[in-house]
Amino acid sequence: MKKEKPAIGLDVGGTNLKCGILTPGGRLLACRKRKTEVQKGRDGVLANICSLIRETLAEKKLTLKSVAGIGLGTPGYVVEGVIHGAPNMPGWHGTPIIDIMEREFGVPFFASNDVTLAALAEYRYGQKAAVNNMVLYAIGTGIGGGLIINGSVYEGSFGMAGELGHQIVENNGRRCGCGIRGCVEAYSSTVGLIALARERLPGSSSLILQMASGDLDKVTPKIIYDAAKRGDKPALEINDIACRYLATAIGGMINILSPDLVVLGGGVMQAGEIILNKVREYLPSFALPDLLARCRLDFAKLGEDAGVVGCGAFVFEKTGKLGKRGES
Amino acid sequence: MKKEKPAIGLDVGGTNLKCGILTPGGRLLACRKRKTEVQKGRDGVLANICSLIRETLAEKKLTLKSVAGIGLGTPGYVVEGVIHGAPNMPGWHGTPIIDIMEREFGVPFFASNDVTLAALAEYRYGQKAAVNNMVLYAIGTGIGGGLIINGSVYEGSFGMAGELGHQIVENNGRRCGCGIRGCVEAYSSTVGLIALARERLPGSSSLILQMASGDLDKVTPKIIYDAAKRGDKPALEINDIACRYLATAIGGMINILSPDLVVLGGGVMQAGEIILNKVREYLPSFALPDLLARCRLDFAKLGEDAGVVGCGAFVFEKTGKLGKRGES
Numbered sequence: 258m259k260k261e262k263p264a265i266g267l268d269v270g271g272t273n274l275k276c277g278i279l280t281p282g283g284r285l286l287a288c289r290k291r292k293t294e295v296q297k298g299r300d301g302v303l304a305n306i307c308s309l310i311r312e313t314l315a316e317k318k319l320t321l322k323s324v325a326g327i328g329l330g331t332p333g334y335v336v337e338g339v340i341h342g343a344p345n346m347p348g349w350h351g352t353p354i355i356d357i358m359e360r361e362f363g364v365p366f367f368a369s370n371d372v373t374l375a376a377l378a379e380y381r382y383g384q385k386a387a388v389n390n391m392v393l394y395a396i397g398t399g400i401g402g403g404l405i406i407n408g409s410v411y412e413g414s415f416g417m418a419g420e421l422g423h424q425i426v427e428n429n430g431r432r433c434g435c436g437i438r439g440c441v442e443a444y445s446s447t448v449g450l451i452a453l454a455r456e457r458l459p460g461s462s463s464l465i466l467q468m469a470s471g472d473l474d475k476v477t478p479k480i481i482y483d484a485a486k487r488g489d490k491p492a493l494e495i496n497d498i499a500c501r502y503l504a505t506a507i508g509g510m511i512n513i514l515s516p517d518l519v520v521l522g523g524g525v526m527q528a529g530e531i532i533l534n535k536v537r538e539y540l541p542s543f544a545l546p547d548l549l550a551r552c553r554l555d556f557a558k559l560g561e562d563a564g565v566v567g568c569g570a571f572v573f574e575k576t577g578k579l580g581k582r583g584e585s
Numbered sequence: 586m587k588k589e590k591p592a593i594g595l596d597v598g599g600t601n602l603k604c605g606i607l608t609p610g611g612r613l614l615a616c617r618k619r620k621t622e623v624q625k626g627r628d629g630v631l632a633n634i635c636s637l638i639r640e641t642l643a644e645k646k647l648t649l650k651s652v653a654g655i656g657l658g659t660p661g662y663v664v665e666g667v668i669h670g671a672p673n674m675p676g677w678h679g680t681p682i683i684d685i686m687e688r689e690f691g692v693p694f695f696a697s698n699d700v701t702l703a704a705l706a707e708y709r710y711g712q713k714a715a716v717n718n719m720v721l722y723a724i725g726t727g728i729g730g731g732l733i734i735n736g737s738v739y740e741g742s743f744g745m746a747g748e749l750g751h752q753i754v755e756n757n758g759r760r761c762g763c764g765i766r767g768c769v770e771a772y773s774s775t776v777g778l779i780a781l782a783r784e785r786l787p788g789s790s791s792l793i794l795q796m797a798s799g800d801l802d803k804v805t806p807k808i809i810y811d812a813a814k815r816g817d818k819p820a821l822e823i824n825d826i827a828c829r830y831l832a833t834a835i836g837g838m839i840n841i842l843s844p845d846l847v848v849l850g851g852g853v854m855q856a857g858e859i860i861l862n863k864v865r866e867y868l869p870s871f872a873l874p875d876l877l878a879r880c881r882l883d884f885a886k887l888g889e890d891a892g893v894v895g896c897g898a899f900v901f902e903k904t905g906k907l908g909k910r911g912e913s
Contacts, residue, residue, distance in 0.1 A: 334875070342875065390742045402841070406734055413843030414718045415879045420840040425833050425871055427756050435873060437836075505753050508765075510841060512748040513730070515741030543753055545763060547662070547670065551743050 261578060262325040265310060266568030268371060269331040271295060271345040274305055276313040277562070278324070279569030281578055283382035288565060289313045299348040307361055325578060326365030327358060328571035330374040330564055334417045338368070341416070367575045369412060373419055374567030375559075376403025377410050379520050381570050381579065383558035388517035392510060393557065394421055396503075396523035399434065400442040404514075410574060422446065424506035441506035445499040447525055450478045453495045464489035482528035496528075500535035507536065507554075508543025515548045522557025529556075589906060590653040593638060594896030596699060597659040599623060599673040602633060604641040605890070606652070607897030609906055611710035616893060617641045627676040635689055653906060654693030655686065656899035658702040658892055662744045666696070669744070695903045697740060701747055702895030703887075704731025705738050707848050709898050709907065711886035716845035720838060721885065722749055724831075724851035727762065728770040732842075738902060750774065752834035769834035773827040775853055778806045781823045792817035810856035824856075828863035835864065835882075836871025843876045850885025857884075 261281045268275040270293060277288040291309050294301055310327065314320065331354070333343030338355035358366040376393035384391065393403040402421025404411040412418055422442035423435055430439025431452065443449050454476045458466055464484035469475040485492035507519060526532060533556065540549055559566060573579045589609045596603040598621060605616040619637050622629055638655065642648065659682070661671030666683035686694040704721035712719065721731040730749025732739040740746055750770035751763055758767030759780065771777050782804045786794055792812035797803040813820035835847060854860060861884065868877055887894060901907040 388742065404841075406739070411734065413876075414716065414845040415843060415876075417873075417876050417879070418841065418843040420843075420873055420876065423840040423873055424837045425754070428754065428758075428833070430756075437871060437873070505756070509752045509837065512751040513732075513746065513838060513841060515743060515746040515748075517742040543765060545745075545748055545751055545765070548741075548743075548745050548748065551745070 262323060263319075264325045264569040264572035265313070265327040266565040266570075266572075267306060267310060267327060267329045268374075268564035268568055269293065269302075269306070269329060269346075270371070270564075271332065274302075274309050275565045276309045277565040277569060278313060278317055278319065279566060279573075281573050283566065283570070285562060285566065287313050287317045288562070289316065293346075295346050295349075299352055302346070302349065303352075303357065306358075310362070321362055321364050324364060325576055326367065326572040327362060328374065328568035328575075329354065329358070329366070329368040330371035330568045330571075331368060332371055334370055334415070335368045336416045340368075365572065365576060367571050369410065369416065369571060370401075370403070370419070371564055371567075372401035373403040373410055373412060374571050375522070375557075375563040376405055376419075376520075376567070377570050377574065378559055378563045378567030379403075379522070379557050380405045382566060383563065384518060384520065384555070386518060386553070390514060390516035391518040391520060392421070392514065392516050393520045393522060394503075394507070395557075396446060396521060396525040398447045398524075400446045401523075406514075410571065421506065421510065424509055426502040426505040441502050444502040445506075445525075447478050449502075450481055450495060450499055450525070451476055453498055454481060457491055457495065461491050463491035465492050478525050478528065482531060485528075485531060496531060496535060500532055501539045503532075504536045504539035505543050508540050508549075511540075511544040511548050511552050516552055519552060519554045520557050521554070522559075522563065526556060590651060591647075592653045592897040592900035593641065593655040594893040594898070594900075595634060595638060595655060595657045596702075596892035596896050597621065597630075597634070597657060597674075598699070598892075599660065602630075602637050603893045604637045605893040605897060606641060606645055606647065607894060607901075609901055611894065611898070613890065613894065615641050615645050616890070617644065621674075623674050623677075627680055630674070630677065631680075631685065634686075638690070649690055649692050652692060653904055654695065654900040655690060656702065656896035656903075657682065657686070657694070657696040658699035658896045658899075659696060660699055662698055663696045664744045668696075693900065693904060695899050697738065697744065697899060698729075698731070698747070699892055699895075700729035701731040701738055701740060702899050703850070703885075703891040704733055704747075704848075704895070705898050705902065706887055706891045706895030707731075707850070707885050708733045710894060711891065712846060712848065712883070714846060714881070718842060718844035719846040719848060720749070720842065720844050721848045721850060722831075722835070723885075724774060724849060724853040726775045726852075728774045729851075734842075738899065749834065749838065752837055754830040754833040769830050772830040773834075773853075775806050777830075778809055778823060778827055778853070779804055781826055782809060782819075785819055785823065789819050791819035793820050806853050806856065810859060813856075813859060824859060824863060828860055829867045831860075832864045832867035833871050836868050836877075839868075839872040839876050839880050844880055847880060847882045848885050849882070850887075850891065854884060 400422030433440035728750030761768035
């Protein structure tokens with residue numbers, strides 16, 4: 258039997274680049290990291306990406322001919338092969354990434370939004386259940402989303418679908434970074450949690466303030482959740498508000514898509530059950546019972562490697578090397 | 586060249602049954618209607634469906650062998666071949682419709698939610714633009730939805746997707762018929778519009794009240810919109826509120842799915858541009874600009890026949906008689 262070629266995954270972040278070599282079975286044969294160095298501009302970042310790919314191949318003594326292709330995940334969108342958006346990466350917008358990389362490496366090259374590809378990784382390798390439709394919420398500084406529809410990555414008509422952080426949960430609510438008022442991201446992300454703390458903590462005797470050395474600027478989600486787990490009432494209230502809004506957004510999404518599985522990941526979810534349980538408690542207030550009864554809510558399983566694994570998995574999906582999962 | 590067989594479409598409503606014979610090109614060769622007679626219970630409704638199908642075939646001198654199959658649209662869901670929900674049709678829930686009808690007619694039989702199939706009709710035959718992803722809002726007594734994803738009907742994992750009326754647009758808002766608080770259906774449907782009128786009209790000198798002979802119980806969306814078109818301020822305010830909430834829901838959906846096209850249909854939309862223009866005005870407050878710029882908002886084109894046409898089109902889709910539309 259011919260051995261299936263591995264794929265190269267390249268996860269682009271505002272701070273780090275990560276390059277992995279992935280088997281179709283989901284094993285990372287190698288994984289290297291380096292700084293993105295966005296301050297060097299587009300050409301500097303592209304040079305760093307190319308050298309990281311070559312170094313990773315060299316580490317495993319592989320040639321370009323021995324890989325199925327390269328998959329790249331990036332902040333922002335990939336619209337007809339061109340990077341769109343990615344505000345934290347100056348100069349990245351407008352990069353014809355697919356043309357450039359195909360010319361550089363001469364192997365099949367695919368690119369998409371980083372959270373969308375993390376969802377693919379969770380779907381293919383993280384979650385054990387065979388399902389058709391899965392939605393990932395990546396809850397970190399902001400809230401990103403990734404959609405798996407009928408067993409495949411869903412990017413929408415223009416590579417932009419899955420903006421799950423921008424569901425309106427409060428009419429005329431807090432202004433979100435995107436400019437819209439009342440997005441769930443404005444309440445339930447790191448930025449949102451810190452804003453909730455800033456509103457509620459001044460003058461209080463919350464453990465949060467003590468743990469932040471009395472300095473509101475030092476409050477983090479970790480501090481809020483450490484305090485909540487010690488029973489601090491203001492911290493528990495912040496969690497309650499953030500989770501109620503998160504459940505509002507998730508419930509509305511369930512009513513639209515009726516997925517089998519909703520997965521919560523990202524840095525904020527390191528707080529664990531305290532979030533998941535509270536979201537579960539509130540979901541019946543927002544999701545229709547028939548749809549909710551058939552939808553499981555769970556943690557993301559892959560952790561920090563989801564991005565790079567998803568980039569590699571995207572190569573397998575696009576080249577038809579992975580059968581459909583979860584079809585009955 | 587062999588002539589493609591037509592399909593039978595059977596649209597089940599709480600009041601009427603409608604049976605059509607549809608060509609793959611989207612032409613209705615025949616279309617017959619009769620009362621559903623829900624008061625006769627499940628077996629009575631099934632008997633009415635079967636006799637209507639036979640009468641329609643007879644009218645065109647067709648036999649069952651000469652059709653590609655039968656498609657049925659119903660209120661509620663079709664879950665693994667069994668009707669689920671459909672609260673306005675007592676006894677309909679739990680009917681194993683696919684088994685029953687395949688046994689009765691011996692031809693391929695397919696069933697789905699009525700609004701989902703109306704969306705398919707709009708996608709295949711109503712809208713001229715070739716798009717991949719289209720979302721239909723059917724705004725009538727309630728608000729139903731139908732999703733076309735990657736050129737095909739999307740029913741979710743269990744036949745229940747597309748509950749577009751149950752997006753939360755007002756935190757702790759008005760109680761919806763489904764039990765959830767603040768659904769868009771509670772504001773922007775016929776029921777919602779009438780509730781808005783009831784809240785705002787008592788004691789006012791609105792044209793609406795005059796046109797309803799001073800009787801709040803006689804207010805309809807038609808009266809509200811006739812008054813609005815004559816410049817009545819309370820009527821314009823009601824439209825403003827309903828459209829702002831509708832835009833909140835549509836905007837959130839656009840941020841999730843990023844479709845090419847959103848279509849508004851249903852009885853309330855007979856008011857026309859006054860709704861569409863106001864929704865367009867509010868959408869930038871709720872949808873991300875990159876996604877909104879690529880999404881067209883338009884009226885449904887097929888009118889009352891959308892249901893029965895969609896039922897027939899579903900047969901073609903399921904038997905692979907229709908190529909994918911809008912693929913580039």
